[in-house]
Amino acid sequence: MMKELHSQGKTAEDIVEVLKRTPIHPRVVPAIKAAHALGCDLKIVSDANLFFIETILKHLGLEEYFSEINTNPSYVDEQGRLRISPHHDFIKCSHGCSLCPPNMCKGVVIERVQTYLSSEGKKKIIYLGDGSGDYCPSLKLKEVDFVMPRKNFPLFDLICKDPLLIKADIHEWTDGEELEHILLNLINTIATEENAQFISAADCKLQTMSAHEALPQALPVRQ
Numbered sequence: 001m002m003k004e005l006h007s008q009g010k011t012a013e014d015i016v017e018v019l020k021r022t023p024i025h026p027r028v029v030p031a032i033k034a035a036h037a038l039g040c041d042l043k044i045v046s047d048a049n050l051f052f053i054e055t056i057l058k059h060l061g062l063e064e065y066f067s068e069i070n071t072n073p074s075y076v077d078e079q080g081r082l083r084i085s086p087h088h089d090f091i092k093c094s095h096g097c098s099l100c101p102p103n104m105c106k107g108v109v110i111e112r113v114q115t116y117l118s119s120e121g122k123k124k125i126i127y128l129g130d131g132s133g134d135y136c137p138s139l140k141l142k143e144v145d146f147v148m149p150r151k152n153f154p155l156f157d158l159i160c161k162d163p164l165l166i167k168a169d170i171h172e173w174t175d176g177e178e179l180e181h182i183l184l185n186l187i188n189t190i191a192t193e194e195n196a197q198f199i200s201a202a203d204c205k206l207q208t209m210s211a212h213e214a215l216p217q218a219l220p221v222r223q
Helices: 004-008 011-018 030-037 049-058 106-119 132-140 154-161 174-213
Strands: 043-049 068-072 072-075 083-085 126-129 144-150
Touching: 004 106, 011 049, 030 174, 043 049, 043 106, 049 068, 049 072, 068 083, 106 132, 126 132, 132 144, 132 154, 144 154, 144 174
Parallel strands: 043 068, 126 144
Antiparallel strands: 072 083
């Protein structure tokens, strides 16, 4: 497609201007900023491409809010044509997943993220998605995680076929306003639970210390 556009005289700058006009619900940007402010490590897993994503993030002022972008690599060559490569080089070898397209398995990305998070202690994932490519990573989520499928989109339809296959809690949404409400509620709930566990552990330690301090001094025994 990019080759065809280039042959018709369309430039990378033309593509940028179109991307800037991409419709977005007015509550999505505030939701991203709020989640980041609450301490969430935000990552992108997308079957789009790096040029598209970086252009939109820059236009919305969101470049600094995501720690990681997992997508198909892309660049503008010397002729001004946008070139896109597959995230996974399926010519060399297959990623082995029958659920995902050959160029990218989002489940593989999520497994890598999970491995990293396990080394960081107990962390929970909130996964937002709407496409069929988001089904595989949703199957990888654990009982402590959350998946937020967009209602009446491919991911939601696939989950509804057999919800028991999904270990994570399912919270569907319809628009940006509902997305923001559900996402921030989940984040606040997780934060409250983690704080409660921390306070409980601290109380237990304090009680243990108090019990030791309350013990009477041992009397010396005359030999």
